[in-house]
Amino acid sequence: MSELSEILAARLTDFTGMDAVLRFDLGDEFNLVRSLGAGYQEPWSVSLFVGQLADFWDLDDQDQLVVASSGASGLVLTGGRQQIFDNAVVNADWMRVEWKLKGQGHQNGRRRFWDLKVGYRWYGLPAVDNTLTITFKRQRTNQTRRDWGLRRNTLSALELQLPPARAGEGFTRVVLEYGKVFPLWKVLAGLKIGFIHENRREYDAALGIFSPERVRQSEIYIQPVALF
Numbered sequence: 237m238s239e240l241s242e243i244l245a246a247r248l249t250d251f252t253g254m255d256a257v258l259r260f261d262l263g264d265e266f267n268l269v270r271s272l273g274a275g276y277q278e279p280w281s282v283s284l285f286v287g288q289l290a291d292f293w294d295l296d297d298q299d300q301l302v303v304a305s306s307g308a309s310g311l312v313l314t315g316g317r318q319q320i321f322d323n324a325v326v327n328a329d330w331m332r333v334e335w336k337l338k339g340q341g342h343q344n345g346r347r348r349f350w351d352l353k354v355g356y357r358w359y360g361l362p363a364v365d366n367t368l369t370i371t372f373k374r375q376r377t378n379q380t381r382r383d384w385g386l387r388r389n390t391l392s393a394l395e396l397q398l399p400p401a402r403a404g405e406g407f408t409r410v411v412l413e414y415g416k417v418f419p420l421w422k423v424l425a426g427l428k429i430g431f432i433h434e435n436r437r438e439y440d441a442a443l444g445i446f447s448p449e450r451v452r453q454s455e456i457y458i459q460p461v462a463l464f
Contacts, residue, residue, distance in 0.1 A: 305341030324441035365399035
């Protein structure tokens with residue numbers, strides 16, 4: 237009887253390990269599917285930009301005028317009808333209004349991009365605080381050069397959210413991202429690693445409700461990157 241129990245226990249251990257594989261668990265703290273979806277707050281959105289666009293000219297190697305870079309500044313209205321909490325889609329209208337400063341340049345295979353936005357986000361949910369938002373993104377790439385340095389062929393991002401009603405409790409959302417890409421045919425491909433910290437109510441997808449208390453949660457994630 238003891239031999240049969242040992243066999244059953246071994247089989248149960250095998251199934252438990254297979255279940256972890258099917259859930260894409262890598263260790264006790266990292267899940268591949270959750271990592272791919274981390275950092276995103278909505279599955280889709282619609283934006284309206286009202287502002288000014290400007291081009292900056294320069295001379296190329298043949299002494300001809302070309303658009304070396306361009307910039308934009310103005311108001312951006314963004315909204316949608318679905319949001320993502322704890323990798324679950326919640327049907328709720330939301331809106332974000334931001335002032336945007338953006339610049340980008342492309343010359344001799346080199347690309348530079350940066351985007352700064354400051355604004356306010358309405359979540360449209362009583363359980364989630366509306367927040368002041370700051371977002372900064374930057375890319376610095378070279379299509380013709382493979383470089384292992386920490387500055388070239390990189391992308392980075394910072395996002396901060398602070399609720400005015402609870403400013404004394406600090407940021408409710410902090411996101412930091414750093415990515416490294418390499419030329420691959422006509423594409424720049426690589427990986428980015430991110431860190432996200434949130435202080436909010438957790439969402440239970442099975443029950444469709446938020447927890448009564450706020451929970452501090454942090455997560456490190458890794459995602460593939462492809463720049464065309």
